[in-house]
Amino acid sequence: MSSEKQVIKVLIVDDIPDTRENIRKLLAFEPDIEVVGGDGAGTGREAIDLATQHKPDVVLMDINMPDMDGITATKAISTAVRTAAVVIMSVQNESGYLRQAMLAGARDFLTKPVSSEELYATIRRVYDRNEPIRQQEVQMSSLRTAVSREAKRSALTPSVGAGHVIVVYSPQAGAGVTMLATNVAAALMRSDTSVLLVDANLQFGDVDAFLNVQSTSSIADLAKAVSDIDQEMIDSVLVTHGSGLKVLVAPPHPEMAYDITSEAVKEVVKLLAKSYDFIVVDTPTQYDDTTLKLFDIAERIILVANPTIPSVRNIRKVLDLLDGLKEPAGLSDKVLFVLNRVVPERERGRGAVPTASIETHLKHSVAAAIPLDDQAVLTAVNQGVPLVAKMKSRSPGKELVDLAALVRKTVEQEKAPEESPQTGEQRSKSGIRALFGGS
Ligand SMILES: Nc1ncnc2c1ncn2[C@@H]1O[C@H](COP(=O)(O)OP(=O)(O)OP(=O)(O)O)[C@@H](O)[C@H]1O
Ligand SMILES: [Mg+2]
Structure with a gap:
C-alpha cells in the first residue's frame, strides 16, 4: 500500500x-x-x-x-x-x-x-x-546514523596513526610482491607501531592465502561505500592475522574488481592510513590507473625485480615512467628497489645478473637483496606464517627484517627536521637521496 x-x-x-x-x-x-x-x-x-x-x-x-x-x-x-x-x-x-x-x-x-x-x-x-x-539502503542508513550517534555520544577519539603508505609493486608477474608485502608488513609491527596490510591485487589477490586468513568481507565492501565508512565498518571488514597484523583482503571473485574504481581504492587507503602507522599495499602487475593513484599517495614504493634481464628491463621502464610523472623530481625518488630471488655468486650460472651490474644499468641502488630459498618461502606460505616471524636472524628472513628497518628509517628520518605537516610526496624526497648518497 x-x-x-x-x-x-x-x-x-x-x-x-x-x-x-x-x-x-x-x-x-x-x-x-x-x-x-x-x-x-x-x-x-x-x-x-x-x-x-x-x-x-x-x-x-x-x-x-x-x-x-x-x-x-x-x-x-x-x-x-x-x-x-x-x-x-x-x-x-x-x-x-x-x-x-x-x-x-x-x-x-x-x-x-x-x-x-x-x-x-x-x-x-x-x-x-x-x-x-532500496530497502537495504534504508536499513544501512539508519544503522549508520545510530552508529555515528553512538560514536559522538561516547566521544570516541579515532585512533591516530602516522599513516606511512608503502606500496609494493613489480611489473613482472611472480616477482615476489606478495611475499615482500606480507613480510615487510609483519616485520614493521611493534608494540608501538600499528600496521595494516592491504591487498590491492583486486582480481587475483592472494594475501589471504599467504597468511592463511579467511574473511567474508574484502576491500570491495569498503570501496563501494567510501563516503560512509566508519570505524564499525572498518572493524568488521579487516581481519587479524595470528601475529596481530591487520589485513584487508582482496575481493573473493575476480569479476568484483570491475565494480571498484581506482579512486575508491585510493580513498580507502587514505582513510585507513589515518588509523595506522604503516599501510603496506600489495599490488597487481598491471601498470594502470589504480597503481598510479597508489604510487601517488605512497611515501615509499618498493619496486621488486628478479635478477634476470627481462625483469630488470621492465624495472627500467617503470623507473622512466615514474620519473616522468611529477615535476621536477619524478616519483622514482620514492623508490626502494629490491632484488628478490638472488642467488649467491658461486651458485650463479642460471642466467642471473650480478647485483652490481643491475645497479649500474638502472642507476639505482639495490635497497635489499633477498636470497632465493624455495624451501623456506614455501614452508612459510604453507603454514601461513611470514618468514620474518620464524627466521629473524637467518636468510632470507634476516634480509626482509633489514628491509623493513630501512623502510622505517627512511620515513622516520624525514619527519625529524621540522614538525610542520607535509604530504607524502614532500616527505619522500630528501630521505631517499640521503640514503643513496646524494642526488
Ligand atoms: N625469495 C624467494 N625464494 C623462493 N621463492 C620465492 C621467493 N620469493 C617469492 N617466492 C615464491 O614465488 C612465487 C611468487 O611469489 P609472489 O606470489 O610473492 O609473487 P607476486 O609478485 O606477488 O606474484 P603475482 O604476480 O602472482 O601477484 C610464490 O610461490 C612464492 O612463494
Ligand atoms: Mg601477488
Whole structure:
C-alpha cells in the first residue's frame, strides 16, 4: 500500500540536448515518474555530480560523451549511489559496449531511438527490481546514523596513526610482491607501531592465502561505500592475522574488481592510513590507473625485480615512467628497489645478473637483496606464517627484517627536521637521496 504512490526519480544523461529534451517530454506525461537534475547531464562527469546530488532511482545513460564515456560514468554512479539503476541507451552499432556496460553495473539497455512504451516499461522494471537494494539502503542508513550517534555520544577519539603508505609493486608477474608485502608488513609491527596490510591485487589477490586468513568481507565492501565508512565498518571488514597484523583482503571473485574504481581504492587507503602507522599495499602487475593513484599517495614504493634481464628491463621502464610523472623530481625518488630471488655468486650460472651490474644499468641502488630459498618461502606460505616471524636472524628472513628497518628509517628520518605537516610526496624526497648518497 505504501509503495502505491512512490515516484520514480529519473536522471537523463546524453550529450545531445535535443535527445534529453525529447526524453524529458515523453516522461512528463507519466504521473509516477519525475525527472530530476534540471535539463539532465551532458557529460559523464556532470552525470556523476547530478546523481550524487539528486540520488535518482533510474539513470538513462548515453554511451558516447565528450569528457567521460557512459560506461565509466555508470561504474562510478553504481558505486556512489547504490540505489540508482543505470539503463544504457545505445544506438544499434554500439551493442559491443553492452557487455562492458553490464559489467560496469548497468541494469538494462534501450536502443535509440527510444519508443515511449519501451522507455516507461524499462524504467518501471528496473525500479521494481531495485526494491531490495532500496530497502537495504534504508536499513544501512539508519544503522549508520545510530552508529555515528553512538560514536559522538561516547566521544570516541579515532585512533591516530602516522599513516606511512608503502606500496609494493613489480611489473613482472611472480616477482615476489606478495611475499615482500606480507613480510615487510609483519616485520614493521611493534608494540608501538600499528600496521595494516592491504591487498590491492583486486582480481587475483592472494594475501589471504599467504597468511592463511579467511574473511567474508574484502576491500570491495569498503570501496563501494567510501563516503560512509566508519570505524564499525572498518572493524568488521579487516581481519587479524595470528601475529596481530591487520589485513584487508582482496575481493573473493575476480569479476568484483570491475565494480571498484581506482579512486575508491585510493580513498580507502587514505582513510585507513589515518588509523595506522604503516599501510603496506600489495599490488597487481598491471601498470594502470589504480597503481598510479597508489604510487601517488605512497611515501615509499618498493619496486621488486628478479635478477634476470627481462625483469630488470621492465624495472627500467617503470623507473622512466615514474620519473616522468611529477615535476621536477619524478616519483622514482620514492623508490626502494629490491632484488628478490638472488642467488649467491658461486651458485650463479642460471642466467642471473650480478647485483652490481643491475645497479649500474638502472642507476639505482639495490635497497635489499633477498636470497632465493624455495624451501623456506614455501614452508612459510604453507603454514601461513611470514618468514620474518620464524627466521629473524637467518636468510632470507634476516634480509626482509633489514628491509623493513630501512623502510622505517627512511620515513622516520624525514619527519625529524621540522614538525610542520607535509604530504607524502614532500616527505619522500630528501630521505631517499640521503640514503643513496646524494642526488
Ligand atoms: N625469495 C624467494 N625464494 C623462493 N621463492 C620465492 C621467493 N620469493 C617469492 N617466492 C615464491 O614465488 C612465487 C611468487 O611469489 P609472489 O606470489 O610473492 O609473487 P607476486 O609478485 O606477488 O606474484 P603475482 O604476480 O602472482 O601477484 C610464490 O610461490 C612464492 O612463494
Ligand atoms: Mg601477488
